[in-house]
Amino acid sequence: MSLSDAAIPDEPSPYELLSWYAEMGVTEALDETPHNHFAEPAPRAAEGQRPALRPLPGRESVAVRPMAAAATAPDDAALTARAMAREARTLDELKEALAKFEGCALKATAKHLVFADGNPKGRIMMVGEAPGADEDRIGLPFVGRSGQLLDRMLAAIGLSRKEDVYIANLLPWRPPGNRTPTPQEVAICLPFIQRQIELADPDILICVGGPSAQGLLGFTGILRSRGQWVEYDTGSRRIPAMATLHPAYLLRQPLQKRLAWRDLRALKAALDDKK
Numbered sequence: 001m002s003l004s005d006a007a008i009p010d011e012p013s014p015y016e017l018l019s020w021y022a023e024m025g026v027t028e029a030l031d032e033t034p035h036n037h038f039a040e041p042a043p044r045a046a047e048g049q050r051p052a053l054r055p056l057p058g059r060e061s062v063a064v065r066p067m068a069a070a071a072t073a074p075d076d077a078a079l080t081a082r083a084m085a086r087e088a089r090t091l092d093e094l095k096e097a098l099a100k101f102e103g104c105a106l107k108a109t110a111k112h113l114v115f116a117d118g119n120p121k122g123r124i125m126m127v128g129e130a131p132g133a134d135e136d137r138i139g140l141p142f143v144g145r146s147g148q149l150l151d152r153m154l155a156a157i158g159l160s161r162k163e164d165v166y167i168a169n170l171l172p173w174r175p176p177g178n179r180t181p182t183p184q185e186v187a188i189c190l191p192f193i194q195r196q197i198e199l200a201d202p203d204i205l206i207c208v209g210g211p212s213a214q215g216l217l218g219f220t221g222i223l224r225s226r227g228q229w230v231e232y233d234t235g236s237r238r239i240p241a242m243a244t245l246h247p248a249y250l251l252r253q254p255l256q257k258r259l260a261w262r263d264l265r266a267l268k269a270a271l272d273d274k275k
């Protein structure tokens with residue numbers, strides 16, 4: 001073996017390469033070529049003129065993937081969302097409307113629409129942030145480790161998801177790599193979750209985690225705002241609402257479970273009061 005051979009490391013196997021990507025947080029394969037999402041949009045081709053597609057070096061043709069979801073301007077998307085959500089008269093119609101909605105780019109990378117779980121007639125509605133990998137794979141909210149903790153927390157005050165709680169998320173599609181949803185994505189999807197709350201018409205709304213508390217109740221700083229009762233206007237009536245800590249946060253910071261326990265006891269007392 002020559003000295004120069006020894007200096008060249010072995011080619012990584014595909015498995016090693018994928019493991020390395022996963023460790024670096026690259027968990028989604030979106031396209032074959034990188035995209036600069038911060039770049040200025042290219043000037044539009046004149047009417048009737050199609051832009052020339054340049055093949056990648058060494059390839060004969062370019063695969064063009066439809067990206068309809070990303071093409072809608074955010075303001076138009078929010079207006080369309082509001083109109084579609086308002087038209088839905090039942091939760092089933094709302095789910096159908098969401099399935100047809102093309103205004104949120106997250107839909108293009110998600111495997112499933114994650115609409116809701118639990119009992120739509122339950123007295124409590126809980127709204128989390130957005131589906132994670134397990135939820136995206138299965139198509140139901142809070143089925144992973146966080147969801148299992150949420151179920152145990154509910155059981156500790158005698159409640160079950162099957163009977164007492166209707167569960168949804170601020171966003172029905174998983175943000176790639178579980179990143180925090182952008183304000184734009186939240187604004188676009190907000191009319192749908194607001195309408196979902198109005199149609200489910202629970203007695204009590206619980207926002208699970210900071211983004212949900214901010215999106216629906218206007219709270220900033222979950223540690224400061226959790227546990228406070230406020231009134232939420234569903235559009236048809238006012239109901240008590242509270243924010244609590246997200247179970248994913250509690251899995252990382254188990255000592256904070258004592259705060260979540262306070263919120264659960266307050267929820268239980270409110271339910272008993274309203275009986």
Ligand code: URA
Nearest residue numbers: 128129130131141142
């Ligand atoms: N975290 C959420 O906020 N929602 C889910 O559905 C799962 C994890």
